[in-house]
Amino acid sequence: MEVSGPEDDPFLAQLHRVQCPVCQQTMPAAHINSHLDRCLLLHPAGHAEPAPPRAKRRRPSESSALKQPATPTAAESSEGEAEEPDDGGETESRESYDAPPTPSGARLIPDFPVARPGSPGGKGAGQRPAAAAGSASPRSWDEAEAPEEEEAAGDADGEDDAGRWDADAAATFEAPGGRPHARAPAAEEVRQLLQGKPLADTMRPDALQDFVGQDRAVGPETLLRSLLEANEVPSLILWGPPGCGKTTLAHIIANNSKKHSVRFVTLSATSAKTTDVRDVIKQAQNEKRFFKRKTILFIDEIHRFNKSQQDTFLPHVECGTITLIGATTENPSFQVNAALLSRCRVIVLEKLPVEAVVTVLMRAINSLGIHVLDSSRPADPLGHGSNSGSEPSVFIEDKAVDTLARLSDGDARAALHGLQLAVLARLSARKAFGKKSGQSCPPGRVLVAESAVKEGLQRSHTLYDRAGEEHYNCISALHKSMRGSDPSASLYWLGRMLEGGEDPLYVARRLVRFASEDVGLADPSALTQAVAAYQGCHFIGMPECEVLLAQCVVYLARAPKSIEVYSAYNNVKACLRSHQGPLPPVPLHLRNAPTRLMKDLGYGQGYKYTPVYSEPADQDYLPEELRGVDFFKQRRC
Ligand SMILES: Nc1ncnc2c1ncn2[C@@H]1O[C@H](COP(=O)(O)OP(=O)(O)OP(=O)(O)O)[C@@H](O)[C@H]1O
Numbered sequence: 001m002e003v004s005g006p007e008d009d010p011f012l013a014q015l016h017r018v019q020c021p022v023c024q025q026t027m028p029a030a031h032i033n034s035h036l037d038r039c040l041l042l043h044p045a046g047h048a049e050p051a052p053p054r055a056k057r058r059r060p061s062e063s064s065a066l067k068q069p070a071t072p073t074a075a076e077s078s079e080g081e082a083e084e085p086d087d088g089g090e091t092e093s094r095e096s097y098d099a100p101p102t103p104s105g106a107r108l109i110p111d112f113p114v115a116r117p118g119s120p121g122g123k124g125a126g127q128r129p130a131a132a133a134g135s136a137s138p139r140s141w142d143e144a145e146a147p148e149e150e151e152a153a154g155d156a157d158g159e160d161d162a163g164r165w166d167a168d169a170a171a172t173f174e175a176p177g178g179r180p181h182a183r184a185p186a187a188e189e190v191r192q193l194l195q196g197k198p199l200a201d202t203m204r205p206d207a208l209q210d211f212v213g214q215d216r217a218v219g220p221e222t223l224l225r226s227l228l229e230a231n232e233v234p235s236l237i238l239w240g241p242p243g244c245g246k247t248t249l250a251h252i253i254a255n256n257s258k259k260h261s262v263r264f265v266t267l268s269a270t271s272a273k274t275t276d277v278r279d280v281i282k283q284a285q286n287e288k289r290f291f292k293r294k295t296i297l298f299i300d301e302i303h304r305f306n307k308s309q310q311d312t313f314l315p316h317v318e319c320g321t322i323t324l325i326g327a328t329t330e331n332p333s334f335q336v337n338a339a340l341l342s343r344c345r346v347i348v349l350e351k352l353p354v355e356a357v358v359t360v361l362m363r364a365i366n367s368l369g370i371h372v373l374d375s376s377r378p379a380d381p382l383g384h385g386s387n388s389g390s391e392p393s394v395f396i397e398d399k400a401v402d403t404l405a406r407l408s409d410g411d412a413r414a415a416l417h418g419l420q421l422a423v424l425a426r427l428s429a430r431k432a433f434g435k436k437s438g439q440s441c442p443p444g445r446v447l448v449a450e451s452a453v454k455e456g457l458q459r460s461h462t463l464y465d466r467a468g469e470e471h472y473n474c475i476s477a478l479h480k481s482m483r484g485s486d487p488s489a490s491l492y493w494l495g496r497m498l499e500g501g502e503d504p505l506y507v508a509r510r511l512v513r514f515a516s517e518d519v520g521l522a523d524p525s526a527l528t529q530a531v532a533a534y535q536g537c538h539f540i541g542m543p544e545c546e547v548l549l550a551q552c553v554v555y556l557a558r559a560p561k562s563i564e565v566y567s568a569y570n571n572v573k574a575c576l577r578s579h580q581g582p583l584p585p586v587p588l589h590l591r592n593a594p595t596r597l598m599k600d601l602g603y604g605q606g607y608k609y610t611p612v613y614s615e616p617a618d619q620d621y622l623p624e625e626l627r628g629v630d631f632f633k634q635r636r637c
Pocket residue numbers: 199200201202203204205210211212213214240241242243244245246247248249327328329352360412413416
């Protein structure tokens with residue numbers, strides 16, 4: 001017997017029709033959820049405006065090297081590079097995620113192919129490139145499909161190791177669509193893959209398994225992981241330095257929540273207005289009321305919302321209309337309203353360790369079909385003399401990968417960006433050379449050397465975040481090292497700041513403060529030194545003034561310390577702040593009396609001019625009610 005659905009039966013169809021509460025249109029019940037999403041976006045204030053088309057985005061999980069080429073799934077082996085049907089750009093001003101689930105079976109750490117002369121091996125995956133060399137697994141695709149030119153190159157030269165590396169490495173490469181590369185991609189293909197879109201976005205993981213280096217926050221045994229796996233997402237504030245994976249974690253939660261029919265909406269606090277927030281909340285209320293559907297709202301850079309904007313969320317987080325996920329690089333204790341903070345769980349993400357950045361880089365390198373050159377094996381990496389055809393393959397030195405990972409200072413985006421720039425620069429240089437010489441591009445291979453990646457990654461960016469938390473952490477470390485009389489550590493923290501691009505005058509101002517606050521009268525010339533250092537920095541600027549600062553830092557670290565004045569003055573402040581009622585008047589004898597009236601009122605009367613006294617004059621200088629108080633001895637009056 002054939003079972004007819006509502007669409008087949010006019011009566012059933014009528015019965016299953018519902019009316020949109022926003023535009024009043026009727027439609028099949030099955031369509032209402034997706035309609036409402038669109039409708040509320042189109043009519044935020046009752047005006048219909050066409051929504052901008054969504055940018056299609058290739059799903060990183062499909063381009064990653066996490067799947068075994070030997071056993072492609074049906075989806076992986078299907079033709080064409082998969083375009084995500086209804087994905088959200090995670091940093092767009094306002095979008096809903098609708099990503100299909102990540103294919104299961106992804107392994108936590110992939111086996112990365114590394115170009116190495118004929119040495120298939122099984123070393124641990126996710127290791128640093130040199131150590132991971134040899135992880136090019138046995139061929140998982142038909143030998144018969146091996147690129148003829150590569151085989152020929154190896155054979156022709158007899159000893160052309162580079163040619164053989166190609167063939168071995170190509171065996172495990174995957175094209176960004178998830179299909180194994182039929183051959184190692186040519187330089188032009190790599191260039192096209194890299195152009196247009198940031199590599200960091202293309203490589204953004206979709207699943208927790210691919211989210212590396214944050215075990216303390218979302219590792220296997222953590223509460224957050226259990227909650228995420230149970231789809232019990234609490235309101236969260238993700239706090240961490242740039243490029244450590246805050247947006248990525250939100251993206252993974254979005255993917256997961258879509259599977260459970262939870263709506264995921266993103267806003268960026270840099271561009272969203274309060275009205276946008278209200279729209280999202282209104283939509284979330286409708287979804288909850290009519291369809292019992294939860295909404296997760298992700299706000300990137302939440303610290304950029306002011307207090308009243310943050311207040312808008314409060315009642316809705318409280319009553320569960322929305323689950324809020326905020327991402328911030330700034331310390332939330334200062335930047336997020338206390339009331340909002342108390343309703344959210346703060347997840348601290350850390351700078352990624354070098355190994356984790358290597359894993360991220362290797363995944364990208366692998367998905368682009370770039371060969372990692374094992375520097376421990378001397379060879380002719382560019383395959384000069386080989387007749388491997390006009391289109392070269394792209395190689396990167398393993399040292400270059402290491403350097404990228406180290407210089408990126410735990411910022412995966414910076415590392416991927418550096419890689420993208422370095423590879424593109426090498427490929428463009430090669431193309432330009434071809435044009436200039438009037439020839440087609442030179443045969444051979446393109447090598448991305450360590451020096452190229454150093455250029456691609458600005459060191460100052462990576463060491464130090466001048467505007468962020470690190471700025472305060474480092475100056476605090478400098479101050480404490482000088483206070484602890486450790487000149488060596490003091491110089492280290494000074495170097496961290498200056499090499500990272502810190503303003504020398506900012507450091508100099510702190511030294512002036514330190515000279516008085518911590519050295520004080522134990523060595524009064526410390527203040528002179530610090531002020532002189534400040535002025536010297538002002539005169540000559542960086543980089544010359546760095547030695548001035550270094551000299552002063554060492555002077556202050558070695559100087560004897562006294563906080564006598566600093567503490568006494570703090571006692572005075574505390575006394576004034578804790579005073580109840582009007583402050584006591586200045587005693588009459590201490591007042592100046594420039595006019596007759598003032599004199600008549602008793603100003604200055606009884607004052608003893610001490611220079612004319614041979615003995616200390618017996619005279620009070622504090623108001624009557626504070627008589628006898630010694631701020632050097634008493635903490636409070
Ligand atoms: N833990 C991680 N595991 C895997 N890839 C990561 C991780 N962290 C970052 N990445 C990669 O780096 C890119 C940038 O990361 P992401 O946008 O999540 O950083 P962020 O912490 O939100 O930075 P920002 O504060 O600057 O917005 C991602 O697209 C992804 O490719």
